[in-house]
Amino acid sequence: MNHAELAQRLERLHLAASTQRWTEVERGMQELEEARCRPFAQAVRRMAMDLQAEMQALQLDSRLARVAAEIPDARSRLDAVIQLTEDAATQTLDLVEDSRSYVLRLQELAEQDADWREVGEVAAALRRNLTDLSAAQAYQDLSGQIIRRVIGLVGSMEQTLTELMELAGIEPVEAPAAAEGELMGPVAGRADKHKAASQADADDLLSDLGL
Amino acid sequence: MDKNTKFLVVDDFPTMRRIVKNLLADLGYNNTVEADDGNTALPILKAGGIQFVVTDWNMPGMTGIELLKAIRSDPATASLPVLMVTAEANKEQIVEAAQAGVSGYIIKPFTAETLKEKLDRIIQRLQAAA
Numbered sequence: 001m002n003h004a005e006l007a008q009r010l011e012r013l014h015l016a017a018s019t020q021r022w023t024e025v026e027r028g029m030q031e032l033e034e035a036r037c038r039p040f041a042q043a044v045r046r047m048a049m050d051l052q053a054e055m056q057a058l059q060l061d062s063r064l065a066r067v068a069a070e071i072p073d074a075r076s077r078l079d080a081v082i083q084l085t086e087d088a089a090t091q092t093l094d095l096v097e098d099s100r101s102y103v104l105r106l107q108e109l110a111e112q113d114a115d116w117r118e119v120g121e122v123a124a125a126l127r128r129n130l131t132d133l134s135a136a137q138a139y140q141d142l143s144g145q146i147i148r149r150v151i152g153l154v155g156s157m158e159q160t161l162t163e164l165m166e167l168a169g170i171e172p173v174e175a176p177a178a179a180e181g182e183l184m185g186p187v188a189g190r191a192d193k194h195k196a197a198s199q200a201d202a203d204d205l206l207s208d209l210g211l
Numbered sequence: 212m213d214k215n216t217k218f219l220v221v222d223d224f225p226t227m228r229r230i231v232k233n234l235l236a237d238l239g240y241n242n243t244v245e246a247d248d249g250n251t252a253l254p255i256l257k258a259g260g261i262q263f264v265v266t267d268w269n270m271p272g273m274t275g276i277e278l279l280k281a282i283r284s285d286p287a288t289a290s291l292p293v294l295m296v297t298a299e300a301n302k303e304q305i306v307e308a309a310q311a312g313v314s315g316y317i318i319k320p321f322t323a324e325t326l327k328e329k330l331d332r333i334i335q336r337l338q339a340a341a
Binding site: 086090093096097100185187197198199202205209211 | 229274301306
């Protein structure tokens, strides 16, 4: 809408208002508003279409959908890892506590005039426990395989999101620092290493503080 | 220290409570009770008889640092030894625990040797103060 056209419309509106034709004024105002917004709406629509076309060309849309669909699966896989490690820890502790009682019995037997047949039986029981302890470590292989799959998924998620950001012209940023007072949990991975204290650091720090 | 010393082990993970309990038993301390966070630990402390507290930091409900502050602010428990055993390894956190009056700080994962060393040190200081 050029200036001459705008002036003409405003004049017509002024005339309608001065003769109190309010319905005509309302309609004219609405038309004016729509006419002025149209180029902006068109530009937004064009950008959205361009983005969609580019996403399709890069197959980003289908990749994004696939990644999103795999997230619940990844979550249940990680839950399975918690269960696996918990079961293994419980089994290991059961075996250790059981073995501990056998070792105590061996010590008792050593102090007395040992009954060698019983010593042999206790040793056999300990040996069985050692075998079971060794077998219980299979959780490491299993949880490792599951976690590796989830790492793969997180990797493709990162790739897809990075490409999407590039397409949308979003600048990458540094990962935000932890909020004050937020607990960090166990030291894990490269990102944590430089900020974490070792037991020796902790000891030094505490002795500096008079502990 | 007396082998009958009554320990309270506070951790939300049963596995970790069991590990600490076994390590204490290996050191000859067989008198342990357990709690899974500060909220369950406090009534046990109120009931009396606990002589040593070993606590985790990050627990749902009441955390270890809140428990430590509660212990220090109650005259009945203010002088109890409190050993923090936690995965939190940030310097700020260690300083915060020290300022709240922690008696010792162990970073998970830890060895039996570290636990023994810290326990011995705390006990030594207690005996020196007595």
